[in-house]
Amino acid sequence: QDYTPDPNATPGGMITVTYKDDVATLDPAIGYDWQNWSMIKSLFDGLMDYVPGTTELRPGLAESYEISDDGKTFTFTLRPGVKFHNGREMTAEDVKYSLDRVTTPATQSPGAGFFASIAGFDAISDGSADTLSGVEVVEPATVRITLSRPDATFLHVMALNFASIVPKEAVDEYGSDFGKHPVGTGAFKLDEWTIGQRLVFAKNEDFWREGVPYLDGVTFEVGQEPIVALLRLQQGEVDVPGDGIPPAKFQEVMGDPAQAARVVEGGQLHTGYITLNVGIAPLDKLEVREAINMAINKERITQIINGRAVPATQPLPPSMPGYTEGYDGYAYDPEGAKAKLAEAGLADGFTTELYVMNTDPNPRIAQAIQQDLKAIGVTAEIRSLAQANVIEAGGAGQAPMIWSGGMAWIADFPDPSNFYGPILGCAGAGEGGWNWSKFCDEGIDAMATEADSMTDPSAPERLKMWSDVYMKVMEEAPWVPVFNEQRYTMKSARMGGDDSLYVDPVSIPINYDYVYVTE
Amino acid sequence: MAAYLFRRLVQSALILLGVSFITFVLLYVLPADPVRQIAGRSATQQTVENIRHQLGLDQPMLVQYARYLSGLVQGDMGRSYLQKTEVASLIAARLPASLLLMAGGIACELVIGLSLGVIAALWRGRALDQGLMVTSFVAVSAPQFVVGLLLLYVFAVQLGWFPIGGYGTFAHLVLPSIALGIMGSGWYSRMMRSAMVEVLRQDYIRTARAKGLTRARVILRHALPNAILPIIAMIGIDIGIFMGGMVVVESVFGWPGIGQLAWQAIQRVDIPIIMGVTLVSATAIVLGNLLADIVTPFIDPRIKLR
Amino acid sequence: MADATAQAGRPVPEGVLARLLRRKLALFGFAVILLVVGGAVLAPWIAPYAPDEQLFEGLTIEGAPMAPGGQFLMGTDLLGRDLFSRILYGARTSLIIGVVANGVALVIGTLVGVTAGFVRGWTGAVLMRFTDLMMAFPALLLAICLAAIFQPSLWIVAMVIALVNWVQTARVIYTETTSLAEREFIAAERTLGAGPVRILFRHILPHLVPTLIVWGTLGISVTVLLEATLSYLGVGVQPPTPSWGNIIFENQTYFQAAPWLVFIPGAAILMLALAFNLVGDALRDVLDPTQRGQG
Amino acid sequence: MTLAAIPAAPAGVADPVLSVQGLTVSVRAGGQDQPLVEGLSFDLAPGETLAIAGESGSGKSITSLAVMGLLPPPAVRATAGRVMLQGTDLLALPERAMRSLRGSRVAMIFQEPMTSLNPVMTIGTQLSEALRAHEPISRRAARARALEALQKVRISQPEKRLDQYPHELSGGMRQRVMIAMALALKPAVLIADEPTTALDVTVQREVLDLLRDLQTETGTAVILITHDMGVVAEMADRVIVMRAGRMVEQGPVARIFADPQAAYTRDLLAAVPRLGAGAARDGGRIVSLAPPVARLVDTVVRFDIRGGLLGRPTHRVHAVEGVSLDIRAGETFALVGESGCGKSTIARALVGLVPHEGHVEVAGQALNGLTAAGKKALCREVQMVFQDPMAALDPRMRVGELVAEPLLIHGEGDAASRRARAAELFERVGLLPEHLDRYPHEFSGGQRQRICIARALALKPRLIICDESVSALDVSVQARVLDLLGELKREMGVSYLFISHDMAVVENIADRVAVMFLGQIVEAGTRAQVFGDPRHPYTRRLLEAVPIPDPTVERPARPRLAGDPPSPVHPVGQGPDRVVLRDLGKGHLVAEA
């Protein structure tokens, strides 16, 4: 079940990765940008981990674990001899401390909600307790976690960055600045950080996994326009442009066989969708929502982003377990859409608003959507706003339609449940929640809860159940799933390692721990 | 002088107070909730309320403002909502780059603008003058980002004379400075030309020539300091206009200045950062104006600071 | 030269326009402005396509825009829309911003500057302190905040730009007004019994005209570009309404793959600003009676 | 009148240092050369003083600039002739060679001491750079030489002056600095272009004395350009009279004055106001006993100078300090005194341009406490004609509008009747009504002043204030404007408050005179009393300083002063001592010493 090391791998060498945006923080309890996500993964470890390049769980800092029959008690046995970057050995106390820390309100962790199934979560989050009652240190190397309800995704949660194990003394030392002075158990440690310019990771010689990492270090250069990064890659100054191939250069790169050979393509756990607010007329009519679903020309939108995606039929991306094979979704059919509108008594169409985040290519996609809607008589005015304003409008339920791009759901972990709760379930439909279509169906919610109460996350019945959930959702059509973005990672010629490492579903853009350089 | 400085500093402090207040109000009424950004998408309502309370965002605006101010006077600009780091340290890390770019931009603007203006004035009425003035119009009308991209493309990508974006060496500074300064240089060359034409008409220039001084000395020592006076005041005003250009140029050239910091913060309503950046740039503008006023008497002894 | 005109029996005073038209550069400027205004007004008739129509044949199979030439005079943009049509319609937006927003800014700036410079005293002090305060504001940030609060539409953006851009004008006009108010002919007017209103409108404002022309023409490029920057930052004129600025910003990363998408609207902005600058410059000379006779 | 009266060597005796032959200077306009100076020839002997006289625009300055090689390129060029300086033709010299002669062999002093020095450089720097441009000496040595030069021109506190800036010096001191600069390198030829026109009489006196002393000391030949025939008479050995770019007459000074050949020269001399001429003209005129149109009683005007932390006033300029006078209907009341003594301030207080303390009344109305409407109504009673007509006319308005404007302001008539009245006024002051649609800059200085007068007359005021209204004009133009004022007075019965520093002019037209010094009146009385029997030492000094346009008059030697003028600025709470005026009978008031 574990990863087979690459026989060709050679240790040594530094690589350079570039990013446009500055790295906000490297605190695993705080960091929630896709860009620092993989960095934090390399600096820290959680009890659980994924097999590199896959979505398969494997033990991380836990050597082994046991799940009680009712699925509510997890007992983790820690790997012996794991050391933090500061040289101290990791213990069960650290596990408890880390989980308490991420859930305590003072930390303001955006990931705290993931731990809601641990017993005592409510108490700690309303401030009546300062520790999670469900997390117990049994022995110095054993932790027992008790859940308040069965949670099939719990092991995935324990593999999230938010569940990374941090040393208390380092957190105490740096306080809120821990994110600038991270200390973990990961394959790399932070060597240098010049704000706005550069971060340097150095190999952790004491890393607990044998043989890795191969690289001596990674230099991240930030503030680099993707275009500039690509130009520099072409000149051999950069190994991996972290923001990917800029759309403007995509065709040039793919048109040149030499360069195209260095591009790795892969799926990712992403869906781009339009939310249709079921609380706002006339989108409260099912026919209208169906009509809109039928009106969108997904092929065309895919073309606009240079075919770097595949049209979507349902909320789940194809590589996600639980994806319903053979389901065609709503086919592009403007005439049918018009008929549906007429059915709803809106033969003359109507006027609505489409919110979109204001960074390229989202306004462009919104304009394509706008044109498609116009074809069936629906006038959608575009509200292109900063991310925060769109989220605000969506949360408040003011936005009839939102194109999710830029704020969209890249799964936190490879489990179908991750696409439901906050964005399609009743829990997120309240004021301020992320369920922007404000779609709430008690029946579907109950099914989802049931599916998540199963112990084995990959049990076929469970996946079937999730598949049914999403099919039911599609019947109600609160979303227009538009496309699933593909990942294209470009690398310099000297980069080695399996292709899957460059499209690692949980480590974007690449899995730093396992790639190597060939020269 | 001391009295003057004192009064100006008090005035400046009041201006900054006003700026901070207006910004605070604007951010307060902005339809975006920072807590949503902090809490993340899977947060429960409870968590959201907790965070709101912790940050004091559930209090009346004036109370929030008063708290911010009291922190500010103790030198605490607060912590970033999303990065949790001290705003002061974030700004401090990026300010040098911004100041450097600003200095580069202003230097470029002045060097190009003033020298072209002087040349045009000396050749006034001839073809060279007219050519230069049309050029200056073009410069004034040229969008900074187009200029920036063009420079980047021609001099960095095609010719390879300069690095493609980035920060660190003098070579990195050249293109962004030009992109930033080119608009102002057109403007200054026009101002300089008319100031210079005016000064060259003055009696004291004739006196200087009647003394048998060399042309260079007449122009550099006698005409220039007089002609530059109206321009110094302009530089003070200019800094405000500059700030806008910096955001664009920083983004084109990947320059690690506060413009990029501000842009990211605005996208995600990281209010402490926005406040910090606003105050820092306001301070730069205020100080720039003050500096211009203080420098003037050194060039023109007729002006007394009172 | 004064004497030349003094000798000739005074001819019928030549109109400002006629004198303007005798200047080659101004003529060129005029032509460009006419072209732009004409294009903007006549866009529905001239434009080969609707500005927001995403043409199927406007994109290659791979989704790349079409280069200028052939079916599309100026090529197409990333959504397969005809760039020429967008430039034509965009002229409307840019003209509104450049003329209206800039005009409003100029009016506010002049009002504040003149009042502060002429009235002095308490009112003047308050106005100038307020101007100082506004000047200390990073303009772009102010614009972003305002635009985000008011939900951008063309007119809102125009007003936001006006609200941000009056400050420099106010400052310059203030300085000029104070120095004008010290001039002897103003004292002379006072001794004639002229009231403040008369002095302001008949004797101070006409002298501010050259400065206003300079700042007004400069303001055109500044405001058009500010709109562009706002569009870039996502708080400008909303898509799919084209403006020259947002065309550039939508496409700026494609400047290598599809340079026409950046450089055609860039050149349009440049030409328009240049044209206004040239006309303004000439207008300033022509309106100045002391420059008379120097064709 | 004999040749023996000519002190220095006449032309042709020694080799001339400078010989101008057939000089023609042209301006290029519209592709054509238009001559500004045509066929001018003259010689300048060593040590000689040659005066070039003529009205404004006659080409005097152009000539001197041609000699200096400083004609403004490219439009204005010397197109013919030669300028021989000790054998070298300056016109043919390349710029580089010319530059080395400039300042060292030929030097020049310009008219405006206020603007001829670079405002942003210290006096010391400006002096020493002139030295260093021609002699390879160190900074230190140049400074020492600069100091020496300043001492030579008898400036007070020369060491201190080196580090001062021009604006910190008075006009007279600045002109001394200019002279020091010009003579520091002992040039063979010094051109002085109206060196004293902008100065007070007393200062002019000192500067002229200084120039003469230095000339005898160094033997420099001087070309003195002036339109003041008094200065010509006092200073020159020979005179060239120019008109419209041509020389109309040349000859020894005594002959020119005694026996002018050209009609133009005669006109010029006739126009020169002479002290004593006024008394001669209408000696026994009765002083008006009519009721006063304006009255000042113990009027005080002070200006605050702010400073300190809070910007409170720390000092005050005591511009006018307890002045009392009255101007009667139909009389010309003159105020004389040195620059800065407060003359203009009194005028401005009278028309309400500056606030005052004490009592000021016009036509029986006290000025203080007047409503806006009352103030406006008062404008019908008093009008003002300013010194610089160009500055006093809005350059962007047509003169017709300007003249009709007072009518418009006071709501008189309709547009057509106003224009008719403007045309009438135009004719009245001797201008062509056809010119109503011109702009001010399209007129000459004298014409502009007439426009100002026409405007002042529009409301038929009872009092017209003329603040140095003729000082900037050529003598001949001045004479005509003065005649016009006289006519108007007779015809319309207006009173004048006539402010001037030119004693001769005042003597010519005033009925009563007040002499001001540092904001206070030190002597007042009828013209006959003040000019015929000056009692106050300051009045005497003013009178003695006036150059007399008669080369035969010997001026008594006088102690030369080099002190700073006292200042009207005092700390808040302090002030100047008030003088007490004593009546010597018949209204002749003199300050007690």
Ligand SMILES: Nc1ncnc2c1ncn2[C@@H]1O[C@H](COP(=O)(O)OP(=O)(O)OP(=O)(O)O)[C@@H](O)[C@H]1O
């Ligand atoms: N740069 C110039 N270009 C064209 N014409 C000029 C220029 N400078 C002077 N003139 C003309 O040359 C003529 C002679 O001028 P100049 O300055 O020599 O007169 P002036 O005798 O010195 O008069 P003033 O007593 O007023 O100084 C005038 O008609 C003037 O308008």
Ligand SMILES: Nc1ncnc2c1ncn2[C@@H]1O[C@H](COP(=O)(O)OP(=O)(O)OP(=O)(O)O)[C@@H](O)[C@H]1O
């Ligand atoms: N607005 C003002 N503020 C401060 N000081 C002033 C002001 N106006 C005049 N003064 C000062 O008042 C004094 C008298 O000035 P005023 O103009 O009345 O002199 P004047 O006799 O007319 O001199 P001139 O012959 O040079 O015109 C001067 O010292 C002057 O510097």
Ligand SMILES: [Mg+2]
């Ligand atoms: Mg002259």
Ligand SMILES: [Mg+2]
């Ligand atoms: Mg005066």
